[in-house]
Amino acid sequence: MVKFKNVTKRFGAVTALDNVSFTVDKGEFVFITGPSGSGKTTILKLILGEIMPNPGEVIVDGINLHSSKSSGIPFFRQKIGTVFQDFKVLPERTVTENVEVALAVIGLPETAWGGRVKHVLNLTGLGKQANLFPAQLSGGELQRTSLARALAVNPKLLLADEPTGNLDWDTSDSMMKLFEKINSEGKTIIMATHNLDIIKKYKKRIIHLVGGKVSKA
Numbered sequence: 163m164v165k166f167k168n169v170t171k172r173f174g175a176v177t178a179l180d181n182v183s184f185t186v187d188k189g190e191f192v193f194i195t196g197p198s199g200s201g202k203t204t205i206l207k208l209i210l211g212e213i214m215p216n217p218g219e220v221i222v223d224g225i226n227l228h229s230s231k232s233s234g235i236p237f238f239r240q241k242i243g244t245v246f247q248d249f250k251v252l253p254e255r256t257v258t259e260n261v262e263v264a265l266a267v268i269g270l271p272e273t274a275w276g277g278r279v280k281h282v283l284n285l286t287g288l289g290k291q292a293n294l295f296p297a298q299l300s301g302g303e304l305q306r307t308s309l310a311r312a313l314a315v316n317p318k319l320l321l322a323d324e325p326t327g328n329l330d331w332d333t334s335d336s337m338m339k340l341f342e343k344i345n346s347e348g349k350t351i352i353m354a355t356h357n358l359d360i361i362k363k364y365k366k367r368i369i370h371l372v373g374g375k376v377s378k379a
Contacts (some may be wrong), residue, residue: 163186164352165219167218167219167220169219170182170218171213179205179215179375181375182201182371183376184369187350189349191341191351191366192369193353193354193355193361193368195356195369196371197372201374202356203323206352223319241318241319242321243312243313243320244312244321245322246308249328250308253297256294256295257288257295258293260310261283261307261311265278265315278314285313285344286310288306288307300333301329301330301333302336305326305328306337318350320352324355324357325341326357327357353366
């Protein structure tokens with residue numbers, strides 16, 4: 163599903179990733195771990211095609227991003243759902259409308275929105291909050307809104323960047339159980355996290371980064 167082949171990424175004089183190689187198979191749930199500045203978010207941005215390696219190859223679902231035309235990247239990203247630590251929900255829109263924005267972006271006909279929105283809100287436990295605005299939601303509900311929006315496009319791959327970073331333990335644990343349920347239904351999940359309690363409890367395969375390199379320890 164995702165393959166990094168000798169990927170290096172530099173930002174000026176700073177080397178964020180240094181000759182990184184790994185493979186994530188379809189249906190896997192993988193943690194990317196490491197201290198701040200180790201390259202976790204850089205890996206997610208490379209998978210999304212937001213940045214390109216120099217040098218190396220990033221292959222996602224059979225597509226080599228380095229050799230793909232830039233005009234095709236937006237269509238490629240429709241295969242990927244993203245969940246962020248800071249939620250990135252639209253404050254002026256309700257939970258339902260936040261999810262609908264994702265469907266509008268991929269060009270799904272409005273006649274198909276209702277069923278898709280209802281499904282992901284029920285899946286994420288947000289049925290009762292459908293008409294509330296972000297200011298009326300708890301941190302856990304905001305993160306579930308972000309997850310519902312990501313799932314609405316029916317992605318093959320789900321990327322999560324520190325999704326429990328702003329949540330207490332009980333809420334984080336609840337979110338992780340939801341991610342596990344989604345993974346059990348066939349979604350590939352790559353999650354960047356430094357939450358040791360989550361890592362210890364949920365025992366997924368770990369890609370550990372130290373100073374931009376994959377640690378063998």
